[in-house]
Amino acid sequence: MTEASPRIQRLERGLFYALLVLLFWLPVPLGSHRPWAWALLEVWAFALLGGWLLVNAYSPRLQDLKPFAPLLGLFALFQVWVGLQVLPLPMGLMEAISPERAAHFLTADPQAALGTLSLDPNQTHIGLLKGLSYWCLLFLAVALVNTPQRLKLTALVIVLTGTFQAFYGVLLALSGSETTWILGFPNSTIATGGFRYKNHFGNFLVLCLCFGIGLLIASLSRKKAGSLREFLRGTLATLMNGKAVVRLCLAMMVIGLVMSHSRMANTAFFASLSITGVLGLLLIRKKSRSLTVLLASLLVIDLFIVGSWFGVEKLKNRLENTSFTQETRDEVNRYGLALIEQHPLAGTGGGSFYSAFPSVKGPEIQTFYDLAHNDYLQFAIEFGLPAMVLLGIAVLWSLMHAFSALRERRDSLMQGMAFAAVMAIIAELIMLLTDFHLQAPATAIYFLLCLALAWQARFMQAENRALTAQKKDALPK
Structure with a gap:
């Protein structure tokens, strides 16, 4: 990468901070799950990408993104496919890809020459624009968050975002107000934060909690405290360097998670923490005793102490009383398989579920x-x-x-971020079984950040190696 002028450096730094502001903003307007909110998201994302391309024109840095090319390429291919779903295609190609859709067009007009794979092209077009903005933010996440300092700051902003959402959600739930303080929606004793749906709120907090736990693991001391004086000094350093603040943020988010009454979000959080904790103890080399203590305290303090004060017993009762006979989601899954059988290759088109599902649903729904x-x-x-x-x-x-990062990296920050990525991916894979979390832009983008985090934890240079490389570059040749 060639040395950039001070003006280009300021622009690139400004783009990074604009990205952080966007990450904080995303959950505020109902999880950005409204047309005006995701339109703002799209403009913001495209503008940031345009700014980065300008920076790259004066200071080429695409070569720095080679390790992330597979991740970016896979999601780019997916967006290309969504574009094909909405693009008018020749009928011969339609018959090869989706005979059902071709037959539909030919039945309506035997002379039809073009057709779309999507059953609802307008909704697919909306989804395509959202998907392109998601890809832009994924690209910017690996292009702008390119140093350990920026990675740590990004994780901290995500933790603060989750804490703000949890605090607002809990305060509103405990206020007794009949309507929300913003936009005037009906309010209840269930915490939803900036979201309208409690499960989206719970899912979002789980992802933020993963980043917070990763930061705590990254800040663990690898040295053993020998004397009481060293222990007190280490404790004071903990209070001064921000670990205590992050721990309080985690407690606040756990309170918000429990008060969301989201069964699957709570289950996924504690299951992923337990699974990843065991994996961490097995994979991390030269682990300290403090890692075991931290993981145990997260489970004990958050679940049995904080949770008991804020309704974990009610959540337990909801889990025990859950009955599939009282819900129709399993029937939706069963009838939804018929749509997959009808359109196995091409699908019905992004955003078309609501218009396609009535054609196969049974009378009991x-x-x-x-x-x-x-x-x-x-x-x-x-x-x-x-x-x-x-x-x-x-x-x-x-x-x-x-x-791989959890097992091979020696840098504490990279180990912590790898732990966060593993935990977030496991939790999300569990939560996606019972809800539509990735339909909310805020949650979808944060999950993409977790995927990017896994690659960054694997390939990003540690801080000491990065500084050494900079010093070598500065030496006269």
């Missing part, structure tokens, strides 16, 4: 389902099985890199 309440099912229906496999490869490849 009286509720209108605009979303599948199972993102695996919805993605397979709307985008087809090959595109679903493509996304699966991206997620599992990211998880593999997170495992």
Whole structure:
């Protein structure tokens, strides 16, 4: 990378901080799950990418992104496929890809020469624009968060974002107000933060909690405290360097998570923490005793102490009383499989579930389902099985890199971020079974950040190596 002028450096630094502001903003307007909110997101993302391209024109740095090319390429291919779904295609190609859709067009007009794979081209076009903005932010996450200092700052901003959402959600739930303080929606004793749906709120907090736990692991001392004086000095350093603040943020987010009454979010959080904790103890080399103590304290303090004060018993009762006979989501899954059988390759088109599902649902489903309440099912229906496999490869490849970083990296920050990535991916894979979390832009983008985090933890230079490289570059030749 060539040395940039001070003006280009300021522009690049400004783009990074604008990205951080966007990350804080995303959950505020109902999880950005409204047309005006995701339109703002799209403009913001495209503008940031335009700014980065200008920086790259004066200071080329694309070569620095080579390690992340597979991740970016897989998601770019997915967006190309969504574009093909909405693009008018020759009828011969339509018959090869989706005979059902071709037959539909030819039945309506035997002379039809063009047709679209999507059952609802307008919704697919909306989804394409959102997806392109997601890809832009994924690209910017690996292009702008390019140093350990920026990685740590980004994780801290995400933790503060989750803490703000949790504090607002808990305060509003405990206020007794009949309506929310912003936009005047009906309010209850269930915490939802800036979201309208408690499960989206719970999912978002789980992702933020993963980043917070990663920061705590990154800050653990690798030295053993010998004397009481060293122990007190280490404790004072903990209070001064911010670990205590991060721990308080985690406690606040756990309170918000419990008060969301989201069964799957709470289950996924504690399950992923337990699974990743065991994996961390097995994979991390030269682990300190403080890591074991930290993981144990997270489970004991958050679940049994903080949780008991803020309603974990009620959540337990909700889990025990859950009955599939009282819900129709399993029937939605069963009938949704019929749509996959009808459109296995091409899918019905992004955003078309609400218009496609009524054609296959049975009489026992009286509720209108605009979303599948199972993102695996919805993605397979709307985008087809090959595109679903493509996304699966991206997620599992990211998880593999997170495992590798957890096992091989010696830098504490990279180990902590790898732990966060593994935990976040496991938790999200669990939560996607029972809801439509990735339909909310804020949650979808934060999950993409978790995938990017796995690659960064694997390939980003540690701080001491980066400084050494800079010093070598500064030496006269």
